[in-house]
Amino acid sequence: MTLALHNTLTRRLEPFQPLAPPRVTLYTCGPTVWNYAHIGNFRTFLFEDLLRRYLEFSGYDVFHIMNLTDVDDRTIKAAAAAGKRLEEHTAPFVEAFFADCDYLRIRKAHVYPRATQSVPAMVRLVQRLLDAGVAYRGEDGSVYFAIAKFPSYGRLSQLDRREIKIGARVASDEYAKDDPRDFALWKRADPIDERVGAAWDAPFGRGRPGWHLECSAMSLDQIGKCCRVETLDIHAGGVDLIFPHHEDEIAQSEAATGQPFARYWLHGEFLKVGGTKMSKRFGNFLTARDLREQSVDAAAVRLLFSQTHYRRALDFSDEALAAAGQGVKRLGEFRDRLVRAGGPATPDGRLAALAARFESDFRAALDDDLNAPRACAALFELVHDGNGALDAGAAGGAVARDALDRAMAVLDVLPTPRAVEPGFAGWVDERIAARDKARGAKDFREADRIRAELKAKGVEIEDTPSGTKWRMV
């Protein structure tokens, strides 16, 4: 079994073969830190987290680069509106982004190059394109990429099969370009750029990088430094980036290096709300901090997103999130039960057999273009059959627990342990002891009263053959 991934470049499922295994260079388009990222943005980052984790699970040595776009039109506009310098405005959003990633258990990239700190690499790339004759200075002083000089332009987005809508809108800089489709590599600095500190000197004029340029320059810079290559194994992002962002990245990068920019392009679908794309523009968004403030377990978000394939739009709702929360709880209960089911395995090896089947199904599902919904189905089959085996007296939970834990290195959907104050835990134990005493004396009214008392404090109890268990809900 080998991993196959859907490559946007070919619109096909392809066996995954990195340039120099076991190394895999992975570049994922990160957030634009002009504001808080919403969970639609995080759906993409979580899909990339799944990809990253599964590559590592499969034995690859992943070098993961995620950029932070801290200078672009929106960032400048927002900084100017707030009367702040660029870095002053973006700093809290950068911090919030990392906090949100931690909350959602997103594995850290190895490097987070920032656009404002990568200007020299961008200037070098623009110069290289000017030298190669595929870029030119427009009448407005900006530098543009000449699409006519790059014949394969449009391959990723199948632009060759499209018609550009004529007369829909006329870009303000259109008069400065040779061809309306040409895009800016370097934008001449205007007074607002200067005011917020978004302007740098370059041989071809003082200005700032175009959005597409940032990703090309940062990714090539990073993989050049780490691996001395000019081709990424995987480049991933949201579907909305296919055109023009990724198309333009390919043009710039390949025109400069003469090498394929990325071998595999992966794109995650949108998160929707009531049938419409979640977007800042529509105001129908929810941030990770909103969920955290509602005490939503990040595991529920992870499970919810894992239960829909990454190339399929997912409609978000509180009901769906709550349903995932129930699933997470069930997984946690099962793992606790496995831990309690110690001792040597029963002779028929039921749990071991279930664990083996699960691991095989789990891999097969994820090998098939990261089919996490199927992996989740395998997981719940393990829970169901495992519970049945335990009910029937199977012991030796360690095998199944190990299999579960290995899978969790990829999905990571077990409940977040709740921190409980020692004093509170002591009080709960005391109450439970009192209840057990009442139960022993057949005083069930008192026992039920104590249970209600605990419930009011958020403590749920469960009587088991080995005593009374409790948990926070």
Next chain:
RNA sequence: GGCGCCGUAGCCAAGUGGUAAGGCAGAGGUCUGCAAAACCUCUAUUCGUCGGUUCGAUUCCGACCGGCGCCUCCA
């Protein structure tokens, strides 16, 4: 107008040219003092509609209806 995606039970959602995974919710049962948890049973003869190809289609083709996305900042 161009390009593309989707339409599967109450909700969410996999999937296959050979007769529908999984999760949540619901009903009944076992267990329990009662619960909880867990397990058992039940819950789509059917996969938007209409045609076509086929021995056979939810799965392939066509048309239509409905929803969405990109073509402009966008995860």
